[in-house]
Amino acid sequence: MLHNDADFPSIHLKGANFGIRVVFPEELPDDVLLEKFESISKETYVLPVGTGVVLDFQSRSCSEDLIGKILLGAVWPKDLNILAWIASDGETAARFRRAGFKTEEPGGRDLYDRSETLILDHSLRSGQHEESFGDVVLAGHLNSGAEIFAGGSVSVLGSLKGLVHAGRLGTEGVYILAKSFESQQLRIGDRLCSQLNSDMKWWKKPVIITLEEEGLLFRDWKMDTGNDAT
Numbered sequence: 001m002l003h004n005d006a007d008f009p010s011i012h013l014k015g016a017n018f019g020i021r022v023v024f025p026e027e028l029p030d031d032v033l034l035e036k037f038e039s040i041s042k043e044t045y046v047l048p049v050g051t052g053v054v055l056d057f058q059s060r061s062c063s064e065d066l067i068g069k070i071l072l073g074a075v076w077p078k079d080l081n082i083l084a085w086i087a088s089d090g091e092t093a094a095r096f097r098r099a100g101f102k103t104e105e106p107g108g109r110d111l112y113d114r115s116e117t118l119i120l121d122h123s124l125r126s127g128q129h130e131e132s133f134g135d136v137v138l139a140g141h142l143n144s145g146a147e148i149f150a151g152g153s154v155s156v157l158g159s160l161k162g163l164v165h166a167g168r169l170g171t172e173g174v175y176i177l178a179k180s181f182e183s184q185q186l187r188i189g190d191r192l193c194s195q196l197n198s199d200m201k202w203w204k205k206p207v208i209i210t211l212e213e214e215g216l217l218f219r220d221w222k223m224d225t226g227n228d229a230t
Contacts, residue, residue: 009027024060027127034066034070034074038073040074055082060092083102086105116135117135120137123141124142124162126144136153136154139158156176171189177208181203181205188211202218205220206221
């Protein structure tokens with residue numbers, strides 16, 4: 001069944017040092033995702049900098065049936081060199097690992113560039129997505145349904161209500177900082193923290209979140225004392 005492209009967001013193709021990152025919008029129904037993915041020509045994936053492909057499902061829930069259809073409909077017919085299947089949804093990432101797919105960013109730590117800081121001077125609305133191999137600073141609000149993925153740390157100088165994934169490349173020593181924490185899910189590295197709610201003592205407060213051995217550690221962010229955590 002053919003669909004009107006204007007009714008749905010597009011699949012995003014982003015150049016990277018390994019080749020192409022294919023970003024699947026979470027809002028796409030499975031059949032539309034397959035239709036759009038299959039319609040991309042094989043030649044589109046070939047760049048001078050490389051021919052590898054990363055499939056990035058963001059926070060989308062991906063069933064085993066959809067995985068099979070993606071392989072049969074687009075990956076195998078186009079003979080794509082898939083370097084990794086990336087997902088911030090825990091169950092989806094687990095399915096990818098059970099299937100034997102690589103689930104880490106190509107190059108790992110070598111891709112992280114602290115000098116590549118992405119500074120956003122506006123708020124992000126639901127459905128908007130930003131990513132960087134380095135750090136990200138958002139001088140606004142991250143609203144529910146918006147996402148930031150970073151190889152390094154993420155600082156939100158407003159309300160953090162959406163999804164943040166810091167340290168996505170396995171980088172050590174990264175953090176998430178928010179002037180007002182109001183998110184129900186976030187991730188640092190491979191550690192996911194979900195089911196967060198307003199019962200938490202740091203809800204709607206300045207907070208800095210780091211990765212410790214036991215999991216994610218939340219601490220007050222003391223903005224009046226040099227922004228040091230306590």
